[in-house]
Amino acid sequence: MKITKDVVEYVAHLVRLELDPDEVGLYTLQIDSILEYMDKLNSVDTKGIEPTSHPMPIECALREDVEQDSFGVDESVQNAPERKGSFFKVPPVIETD
Amino acid sequence: METLLDLNISQLRELLKKGEISSVELTRFYLDRIKRYDNELGSYINITEDIAMDMAKRADARIAKGEEGRLLGVPLGIKDNFCAKEIETTCASQILRGFIPLYDATIIKRLKDEGFVHLGRLNMDEFAMGSSTENSSFQITKNPWNTEYIPGGSSGGSAAATASGLCVASLGTDTGGSIRQPASLCGAVGMKPTYGRVSRYGVIALASSLDQIGPITRNVSDCATLMGIISGYDSMDSTSFNHNVPDYSAYLGRDIKGVRIGIPKEYNIEGIEPDVKKTVDNAISFYEKNGASIVEVSLPHTEYAVAVFYVICTAEASSNLARFDGVKYGLRINGKDIIDMYKKTRRKGFGKEVKRRIILGTYVLSSGYYDAYYRKASQVRTLIRRDFEEAFKRCDIIMTPVSPTTAFKVGEKMKDPLAMYLSDIFTIPVNLAGLPGMSLPCGFNGAGLPIGLQIIGQPLDEARMLQIAYAFETQNNVKKIPDKYRNKD
Numbered sequence: 001m002k003i004t005k006d007v008v009e010y011v012a013h014l015v016r017l018e019l020d021p022d023e024v025g026l027y028t029l030q031i032d033s034i035l036e037y038m039d040k041l042n043s044v045d046t047k048g049i050e051p052t053s054h055p056m057p058i059e060c061a062l063r064e065d066v067e068q069d070s071f072g073v074d075e076s077v078q079n080a081p082e083r084k085g086s087f088f089k090v091p092p093v094i095e096t097d
Numbered sequence: 098m099e100t101l102l103d104l105n106i107s108q109l110r111e112l113l114k115k116g117e118i119s120s121v122e123l124t125r126f127y128l129d130r131i132k133r134y135d136n137e138l139g140s141y142i143n144i145t146e147d148i149a150m151d152m153a154k155r156a157d158a159r160i161a162k163g164e165e166g167r168l169l170g171v172p173l174g175i176k177d178n179f180c181a182k183e184i185e186t187t188c189a190s191q192i193l194r195g196f197i198p199l200y201d202a203t204i205i206k207r208l209k210d211e212g213f214v215h216l217g218r219l220n221m222d223e224f225a226m227g228s229s230t231e232n233s234s235f236q237i238t239k240n241p242w243n244t245e246y247i248p249g250g251s252s253g254g255s256a257a258a259t260a261s262g263l264c265v266a267s268l269g270t271d272t273g274g275s276i277r278q279p280a281s282l283c284g285a286v287g288m289k290p291t292y293g294r295v296s297r298y299g300v301i302a303l304a305s306s307l308d309q310i311g312p313i314t315r316n317v318s319d320c321a322t323l324m325g326i327i328s329g330y331d332s333m334d335s336t337s338f339n340h341n342v343p344d345y346s347a348y349l350g351r352d353i354k355g356v357r358i359g360i361p362k363e364y365n366i367e368g369i370e371p372d373v374k375k376t377v378d379n380a381i382s383f384y385e386k387n388g389a390s391i392v393e394v395s396l397p398h399t400e401y402a403v404a405v406f407y408v409i410c411t412a413e414a415s416s417n418l419a420r421f422d423g424v425k426y427g428l429r430i431n432g433k434d435i436i437d438m439y440k441k442t443r444r445k446g447f448g449k450e451v452k453r454r455i456i457l458g459t460y461v462l463s464s465g466y467y468d469a470y471y472r473k474a475s476q477v478r479t480l481i482r483r484d485f486e487e488a489f490k491r492c493d494i495i496m497t498p499v500s501p502t503t504a505f506k507v508g509e510k511m512k513d514p515l516a517m518y519l520s521d522i523f524t525i526p527v528n529l530a531g532l533p534g535m536s537l538p539c540g541f542n543g544a545g546l547p548i549g550l551q552i553i554g555q556p557l558d559e560a561r562m563l564q565i566a567y568a569f570e571t572q573n574n575v576k577k578i579p580d581k582y583r584n585k586d
Contacts, residue, residue, distance in 0.1 A: 003460065007460070008456060011456050011459050011460050011463070012456055013440075014459060014463075015415060015419070015443075015455050015456065015459050016422070016436065016439035016440050016443055017440060017443050017444060017447070017452055017455065017456070018440035018441055018443070018444040019444070019452075023452075027452070027453055027456055030453060030514055030515075031453065031456060031457050031460070033515060034407065034457060034514065034515055034518075035457075035460075037403075037404060037515055038404045038407065038408060038461075038470065038474075040400070040401060040404055041401055041404050041405065041408075041470075041473050041474060041477055042469075042473070044398070044401060044473075044476075044477050044480065046473060046476035046477060046480070049476040049477075049479050049480060050476070050479055051472055051475030051476045051478070051479060052475055052476075052478040052479040052482055052529075053306060053475060054306055054336070054531075055292045055306060055307075055478075055482065055528075055529065055530055055531025056291070056292050056293050056336075056338075056531045056556065058293060058335075058336060058338070061335035061336075063332065071199055075199055076199075078197075078199065079195075079196055079197060079199075079425065079426035079427070080424065080425060080426065081423060081424075081426070081427065081428065081429035082429060088424050088425065090424055090435050090438070091431065091432060091433070091434050091435045091437075091438050092434055092435065093434070093435045
């Protein structure tokens, strides 16, 4: 096995996904077979090859730092599932007990 | 009225200008067709009828005043991952239900500037993850040529609606083949432009180094028209090219004699459907008979492309999808604290394929595995890119099938994600190398399902690709729109 249920559960926690045990089992099997397939990359000699992170040669896009119009506070929170006035409302972040 | 389906955008514009038809009539024609046929096809997830009629009325008023616009009064369908002001934009995901963008994607803005009519939002695999549109959280879209079959994906709604005449044309996005493969499977023309040719600003990202926007149309002329509108620099997308946009339409009809067509020997794989091979070979013979020369080329790292793609795509996707957290927009499921809220929201809001890719993508980026997967894949990506650079020293363009098979049946590949991934083997390398790729209908298999020829070009060589595609289209009458979607009444 390339990956275990414990690792899938841990990664799911890191990416803030709740999974039930059936899903953990299924994803472990499926991801394991995908990782096994990806292992074929190890047969390629990549010594000294620069990685490509961007397919086209582009220059760093710089612009003058000038003030521009942007959305107001009310517009910015307009899509929030819960809001209080012009704030995003979230459950407690800091433990209180 | 049915003959309207066979007119291209410039012909429609002529009729609109002369007042032989109004935009309201043209829009009503398409809305009626959607009502009549889309229950069966499921290509639209949101028909924006009121907005469409309003835009059509405004277009008619502008036409009456003698104003011009390359799309003035022309109704188009839009894949549901383009942010459009005041129109719900969901990526076919439950997590974005109810999300109303505050702004237009640059490309939506450009279409509006040209006067288009927004017919509605087209179905897709959730967050563009998939090759069959079965990963939509809303509905399954059917292939117009046989409704037991999938339309391809992820832009399956765009391809099905265009191919069945439920819009004049549509826009899609392509990360590993998501324009070309559904266009091929539905018998439409699809173009994935060079990475950087079209601004991605305001299109909800899957994998930022691979995503590109492009048209799906019923003919090459419309593809050229839309490419002329969507291409060009945008300061809001730091990866967009500051490079002149050619007059693509001016290249249509030019001679193709002397064009060197490269045929990659590695694409002659096992598992390619015999009818696909035969039909694509026939298309290539057509070019040879018309003065093109055929050159065998080699792309030796092709067999690694799918593995490279799924490392890079899932890694970038896992990062891009971190923003969907139940705070700023869309769905929220409350929990006992903020972490619990995130977890419950993302559990409920994301579908199976999205969760699978987020976990896989995070794993390949995680400490200890980064070098083995992400870095390694990025290095092999360099080798794939170089393969194309070498091949293009010997040819002007490359031709392959778009997909090794015609459309598969609904449900056939849903249990085996890897089999689904492998169906994109001919389109994925093009995204990894950032090149332009096009799907051109070139025939049908014995069961009447469409087959597409893939034309791969050098960076920013879309004009030549369109020229080459047009030569085939005008001399080979490949059927468009299945008979059942043409009424004689």
